Amino acid sequence: MPFDRLIDNIKAKNNPTVAGLDPKLSYLPAYLKENAYRNYGKTLEGAAAAILEYNKGLIDALCDIVPAVKPQCAYYEMYGWQGMRTLAQTIQYAKEKGMYVIEDGKRNDIGTTMEAYAAAHLGETQVEEAACSAFGADALTVNGYLGSDGITPVLKVCKAMDKGMFVLVKTSNPSSGELQNQLISSEDTVYYTMGMMCEQWGRELMGAYGYSGVGAVVGATYPAQLQELREALPHTFFLVPGYGAQGGGARDVAPAFDQNGLGAIINSSRGILCAWQKEGCDERDYAGAARREAIRMRDEIVGCIQAG
Amino acid sequence: MPFDRLIDNIKAKNNPTVAGLDPKLSYLPAYLKENAYRNYGKTLEGAAAAILEYNKGLIDALCDIVPAVKPQCAYYEMYGWQGMRTLAQTIQYAKEKGMYVIEDGKRNDIGTTMEAYAAAHLGETQVEEAACSAFGADALTVNGYLGSDGITPVLKVCKAMDKGMFVLVKTSNPSSGELQNQLISSEDTVYYTMGMMCEQWGRELMGAYGYSGVGAVVGATYPAQLQELREALPHTFFLVPGYGAQGGGARDVAPAFDQNGLGAIINSSRGILCAWQKEGCDERDYAGAARREAIRMRDEIVGCIQAG
Known part of the structure; x- marks a missing residue:
C-alpha cells in the first residue's frame, strides 16, 4: 500500500531523511563539468550530462544509508528536454539502487489534465496497446488549490500502481503565510483546511502503518x-522541507514524528549536495562528503526523535 | 512591456482567443500516428513525433487568425523527455509563425526553485558563459499558494525579458470552490484575495494598455x-479557460472584457483540436476544420463583446 514501501525503507535504514537532488551547476565539482563540456559543449546537453554523472555518484554513495531521494523538477526543466532526460535517468537509476523516489513537481490542474500528470510522473502512458513509463517516480508532490478534481486522478493511479502523493499544506518559505495562514470563516487557517482535505482524500488509501497514500508537505x-x-x-505522512540551509534544525523537525518515531521524512538538499564545498575536501570526494553529511543528519535527527 | 505584445496581436487579428494545444493521441488523425509509429514504433518517441506534426499543422492553419497558442505541459510530460522535446519544438515553431505562446504549467515553488522554473520556461539558463533557452515561452501560468516568494522571481524574468505570467485565481473545474470560495476572515473569498495579490504584484510591470504583466486565470x-x-x-489581464467542452458559452465569457473589448483572452482546446471529428470531415483536413472552428469561435465571442 502507498507509503508502506517508503516506511519499510525508513525502518530498514533507521533513517527518516530524504536527499533532495536539486543540482545547480555551481554545486558540481569542476571535473564533472569539464568532462561533459568536452563531449557536448557548454550547452543544455552538456549541463544535463554533467548533472546525470553527479547524481549517479551521489546515489551510489547514499543508497545503502538513505531511504529516498527527491529530485526537484525545476532544476531539470531549466536544462530543457535534455534536463528532463537526465531527470528520467536519475529516477530510474535511484530505483535500481533500491531508493524510493519522490518527484518534487508540485503539479496541479483540472481533472483531465491531472490524469495526464499522474500518468507522466507515477503511472504509465498508453501509446495504443503499449504501456510506456515516462518518469515512473514512486511519489509526486502536488498542489491542492483546485480542490478534489486535481487530486482524484492521482489517487486513482496511486491505488492502481502502489504510488503516493504529497499535497502542499504549509510550505517552508518566508511568505507561505500570505495565503496559507489566512483564517477561513474566522476559524481554521487555509493550511489546516488543506490538511483536513488530505485526511479526507487519504481515506481510501490506508496503509499498514496507519498512514494513507496522501501525504502533506509541511x-x-x-x-x-x-x-x-x-x-x-494522524493518518497523513509528512514530507518536511526546510531543514538545514533554509534554517530548520533537528529540534524543529522532532514534532513531525509520532510516538513510534514514524510519520515524517525530512528533506535536505543543499546540505548534502554542497557538503564537499563546506567540508573543503577534494572535489573528487564530493559523494563521500555527501555520505558523511547524510550520516550526521541521520544521527542528529534520530537522536532528537528518541530524546523527544 | 508584458502582455502588450499579446494585446497587439489580439487587436491586429481582432480575435481575443487562444488555441489550447492539449494533444491527446485520440485527437490525432490516424495517418499522422501511423507515419510516426512506422519510424519510431509505438513508443513515447513515436507519440511525441506524431504530436509535433499535428501541432505544426494546426499552427500553420491558425497563425494568421489566432493570436496565441497555449500548450498544456501535462500532455507533453506524459510522453517523457521525448514529449518535452516536442513541447520545446512546438513553442519554437509557434513563435516563428508570429504567435504568442502561453505555456500552461501552473508552476509553483519556493523562491530559489521558482528562479529555476522562470529560467526554464520564460528566461534563459546560464551554462557557464553561455545563455541557453530551454523552453522560451512568452508567458507561463503559475500557482500562488506559496505567496510572494513564488512570484517575485518570475516577475524579475518577466521584467528583464518582456514576458508575462498568469496566476491561478478562480479555476474552471467543478471542485474549484472547495478552497477558492472559502471566506477569509468572513469577508473575502480565497480567489478574491489571490486576485488582489495579482493587482499588487503587477504594479511594477504596467503595460501601455493599462494591464500589468501579472494576469489571472479565471x-x-x-x-x-x-x-x-x-x-x-482593473489592471489584471485574464486568461479564461472553460469555454466550449467544459461548458462555458460566449455569453458567459463576455463579462471578462472591459469597455474597450480588451482585458481577456478566451481559451478553447478540445473544440479546436477535435473540430475534424465533430465535423466528420476527412481526417487529412484536421487543420482546416480547426481553422473553421477558430473562426466560428472568434466571431461568436467578438459578437458577444460588441453586443455587451
Whole structure:
C-alpha cells in the first residue's frame, strides 16, 4: 500500500531523511563539468550530462544509508528536454539502487489534465496497446488549490500502481503565510483546511502503518504549525522541507514524528549536495562528503526523535 | 512591456482567443500516428513525433487568425523527455509563425526553485558563459499558494525579458470552490484575495494598455465570479479557460472584457483540436476544420463583446 514501501525503507535504514537532488551547476565539482563540456559543449546537453554523472555518484554513495531521494523538477526543466532526460535517468537509476523516489513537481490542474500528470510522473502512458513509463517516480508532490478534481486522478493511479502523493499544506518559505495562514470563516487557517482535505482524500488509501497514500508537505521552518498539524492529521505522512540551509534544525523537525518515531521524512538538499564545498575536501570526494553529511543528519535527527 | 505584445496581436487579428494545444493521441488523425509509429514504433518517441506534426499543422492553419497558442505541459510530460522535446519544438515553431505562446504549467515553488522554473520556461539558463533557452515561452501560468516568494522571481524574468505570467485565481473545474470560495476572515473569498495579490504584484510591470504583466486565470464556467473579478481587478489581464467542452458559452465569457473589448483572452482546446471529428470531415483536413472552428469561435465571442 502507498507509503508502506517508503516506511519499510525508513525502518530498514533507521533513517527518516530524504536527499533532495536539486543540482545547480555551481554545486558540481569542476571535473564533472569539464568532462561533459568536452563531449557536448557548454550547452543544455552538456549541463544535463554533467548533472546525470553527479547524481549517479551521489546515489551510489547514499543508497545503502538513505531511504529516498527527491529530485526537484525545476532544476531539470531549466536544462530543457535534455534536463528532463537526465531527470528520467536519475529516477530510474535511484530505483535500481533500491531508493524510493519522490518527484518534487508540485503539479496541479483540472481533472483531465491531472490524469495526464499522474500518468507522466507515477503511472504509465498508453501509446495504443503499449504501456510506456515516462518518469515512473514512486511519489509526486502536488498542489491542492483546485480542490478534489486535481487530486482524484492521482489517487486513482496511486491505488492502481502502489504510488503516493504529497499535497502542499504549509510550505517552508518566508511568505507561505500570505495565503496559507489566512483564517477561513474566522476559524481554521487555509493550511489546516488543506490538511483536513488530505485526511479526507487519504481515506481510501490506508496503509499498514496507519498512514494513507496522501501525504502533506509541511515546512521545518514553522515548528509550531508542524506540531499542530501532526496532532490534527494522524493518518497523513509528512514530507518536511526546510531543514538545514533554509534554517530548520533537528529540534524543529522532532514534532513531525509520532510516538513510534514514524510519520515524517525530512528533506535536505543543499546540505548534502554542497557538503564537499563546506567540508573543503577534494572535489573528487564530493559523494563521500555527501555520505558523511547524510550520516550526521541521520544521527542528529534520530537522536532528537528518541530524546523527544 | 508584458502582455502588450499579446494585446497587439489580439487587436491586429481582432480575435481575443487562444488555441489550447492539449494533444491527446485520440485527437490525432490516424495517418499522422501511423507515419510516426512506422519510424519510431509505438513508443513515447513515436507519440511525441506524431504530436509535433499535428501541432505544426494546426499552427500553420491558425497563425494568421489566432493570436496565441497555449500548450498544456501535462500532455507533453506524459510522453517523457521525448514529449518535452516536442513541447520545446512546438513553442519554437509557434513563435516563428508570429504567435504568442502561453505555456500552461501552473508552476509553483519556493523562491530559489521558482528562479529555476522562470529560467526554464520564460528566461534563459546560464551554462557557464553561455545563455541557453530551454523552453522560451512568452508567458507561463503559475500557482500562488506559496505567496510572494513564488512570484517575485518570475516577475524579475518577466521584467528583464518582456514576458508575462498568469496566476491561478478562480479555476474552471467543478471542485474549484472547495478552497477558492472559502471566506477569509468572513469577508473575502480565497480567489478574491489571490486576485488582489495579482493587482499588487503587477504594479511594477504596467503595460501601455493599462494591464500589468501579472494576469489571472479565471474560468468561464463561473460567469458571476468572472464579472466580480473584472470589476475588482482593473489592471489584471485574464486568461479564461472553460469555454466550449467544459461548458462555458460566449455569453458567459463576455463579462471578462472591459469597455474597450480588451482585458481577456478566451481559451478553447478540445473544440479546436477535435473540430475534424465533430465535423466528420476527412481526417487529412484536421487543420482546416480547426481553422473553421477558430473562426466560428472568434466571431461568436467578438459578437458577444460588441453586443455587451
